[in-house]
Amino acid sequence: METRELICINCPLGCALTVTMEQGKVVKVEGNTCPKGKSYGEKEVTNPTRIVTSSVKVLGGNIPVVSVKTASDIPKEKIGACMAALKTVAVKAPVAIGDVILKDICGTGADVVATRNVAVKI
Amino acid sequence: MDRYDLIIIGGGPAGLAAAISAKEQGVTNLLILERDQELGGILNQCIHNGFGLHTFKEELTGPEYAQRFIDRAAELEVPYKLQTMVLDISEDGGEKTVTAMNRKDGLLVLKTKAVILAMGCRERPRGALNIPGYRPAGIYTAGTAQRLVNMEGYMPGREVVILGSGDIGLIMARRMTLEGAKVKVVAELMPYSGGLQRNIVQCLEDFHIPLKLSHTVVDIQGKERVTGVTLAEVDENRKPIPGTEEFYSCDTLLLSCGLIPENELSAKMGIKLSRVTSGAVVNESLETSVEGVFACGNVLHVHDLVDYVSEEAKRAGSHAAEYIHNWKEEAIKETWELEVEPQNGIRYTVPQTIRPEHMEEKLTLRFRVGAVYKDRYISVYCGSKRIFHKKKKKMAPGEMEQVTLQKSDLTAAPGLDKIIMKLEEA
């Protein structure tokens, strides 16, 4: 039996989790306040994932960059590749929240979407 | 001269939520004055996620969170002026005068019944920290760096040392790393981090960035651009320990060493400020020592969650609405008011005073503790009677706590001049 101490990063509460594993399988998550904490604990020890937030260049916008995020969490080890992919992207204004900037980034299945509106530069 | 019922100073999360709430309560003659070129305040540069879990039950980025409020304000047709700087607020016989200026209107002198202060806060700069060394380019507060990277599309530098483990510092450690910079270390003067636990995990640990607690910067090298900084360990009095110096070469030093509510306007107006929070002293209605002037958000006390700012601002908005609706009707000067006295580990509470007769059925008091505590009870005493008692596994100065008081508990003890809030051993 193996245990791992984690801090849940789902929300700012930051619950201290204790995950118990047996032969690579999670048998127990303790310390969580909500169900999200349990699934975070399970996932973090087997297949850790993160939401990635960044920004990409905007052409012809009233501001030079637009903030973006992965619409769902992606495997942690793909973060670097995703950042590299985002560097090559430039979008044309206007941009609206939710616009897909990059589909299925790095084969993660997650789309990258805009998180703010950018108007056309007047 | 233009006359308003309510002027809200600041169009960030606090100002927006306050304006929306006031409008929803029937205040139609209101105006937001915002100094930046768009509404949303500092949220516009906080492109990371983690906002809105309480308010919207989903995880949003800063700009998304702001947009929800901007959209709601637009729906309600809340008027606002952008790039408008308030220069002065004064009060005469209840009516307030707000002096502001912008490109279009020139100098504005506006009269209003009520004011909501929502100016936010600023970062403590290098100068105020008295960090010795040269004064080269490459020293930025974390928030300035955040703006440069996330809104202007530039990097402040490539090799970074961060002093202070406040949330913005932690967030920027990750952000700079993702953008290809090398963040060598985060140093924290205190023996604990000032940021949220989750940020230490996902911003530092995820990227193997070391966090050095009880460390500070004792020298900055570089005559034109930063070439390195020297860290040293500090003792329990936060004084550097000779012999522990360690040099880090870098071209950038980011500072995340605390936020200070921006209360210059409030102080000039004669509003009583708290020495602990640097914000106004307020009562249960979030009203300051000047009648009809309310405060909310980071100008009142520095929050760690925008959700709480929105909730607080909403209350400020509805109390301001109430004040406007009762304008000149009831002059209740002599109201029973009691003080909330923080003791034993509790640094401050907001509000600091309560007028039980004006309380809603429930009142949320927010507070911070002065050190890291494990397994303590938060207790509130009304005389000898304990009216609140709750155990917390862990409390830290970086994380705001709250208790909820019942009106009936306070009105049951008429004449009391204070209630006491303190931490107690389990």
Next chain:
Amino acid sequence: MYDVVVIGAGVTGSAVARELSAYQLKTLVLEREEDVCCGTSKANSAIVHAGFDAEPGSWKARMNVEGNLRIRQLSEKLDFPYKQNGSLVLCFEEEGIGKLEELKERGEKNGVEGLEIITGERIWEMEPNLSRQVKAMLYAPTGGIVCPFKMTIALAENANVNGVEFVFDTCVENIEKTAEGYRIETEKGSYETHCVVNAAGVYADVFNNMVSKRKLSITPRKGEYCLMDKKAGTFVSHTVFQLPTAMGKGVLITPTVHGNLLAGPTAEDMEDREGVQTTASGIAKLSQQAKKSAENVPLSMVITSFAGLRATEKGGDFVLGEPEDAKGFYNAAGIESPGLSSAPAIGVYLAKQISEQLGAEKKTDFVSTRKDIPCVSEASPEEIRRLIEEDPAYGNVICRCETVTEGEIVNAIRRPLGARSLDGVKRRTRAGMGRCQSGFCAPRTMEILARELKKSPLELTKTGGKSRLLTEV
């Protein structure tokens, strides 16, 4: 071929250049930094000394007392902030009163007016926050405070408007005597001139020693300072000195002309002529000494600390004029305190000598006045309305701590010898000088600088040279 080349665009070089510009002379100022006022002139006590301290008959005494009068007039002509707030010298022991009397006598010999020794309760009536340990104090009503940035910039700008050329980012490497005068070699080419003015601050000995056998030796003496928030600006109303020692006038506490409170300087002899770093020990010393004058000096309200180097010459006095063996080479060397106060007098003195030697006539079209950038934070409502009407940019506040507008920043960039860096804007407008120390306004000022100078933000610097502010993503 120039008539005069001035080395150094600090307050002394700028004052000399301004006075020379009244004559029909072809004058050039060479400056190694990117702007005027980048050395000692930007990091000092910002005091206009009354002139009681220097040895009677010394250059320091003569130039200080005359300079004090001239600054008052110049501040009106050239529109820079000056205030005659009076200064005080404190003594903490009964035995020190004799020394105060000596100082008073010396001052009177130097021609300082209105000196008075104050004892008893009047001390605290004049300055309620002074220590109760004060036994007596010398009051010099002619002491004043000035903005050293704006004063230097005003002098240089006025010189420039009157035809003096300024070349920045150019370091003098060698000076050679020629048949007609001197050849000044720089990293970017050489300049021929009849006369040279050596106003090179802590490097003045180096240049003197290139042309004269009468060697000078300058030791940079570092002074560290703490500048406090405007909230602390009324802690004292006079400039408060302590009885001077061998190392200088000691730590003073003074309001600044912009309403902050300043404490400093320490005094530490240095080898490094660029050693303007602050130190923990220096700040600690400063704090300890300042508290001697006033226990409650609000050092916790510090918004920035900085250090400057005084150019202390071993002879102890200013070195002014031509060395015997180097005709046409005019020194303004060893300009330590009271250098700022003396600069206008030094300017007049050297310009007179040079114009006589070269037989230069006065110009008939000399422009003797200039107007500074409008200051919105100090303007009346009517003035603000008028400014915004003329140019809406004066309604757009960029620096919120000091209420500096886009109009002022643009003006600072566009005017003669305009700002080219973040610090250049700061010294001209005070944008970034306030309590947040440019946290909010730096990105916006950069945007304006890039736009006005037609540069990429990546090229912008804090203070010229390699002090780049940004890198690419």
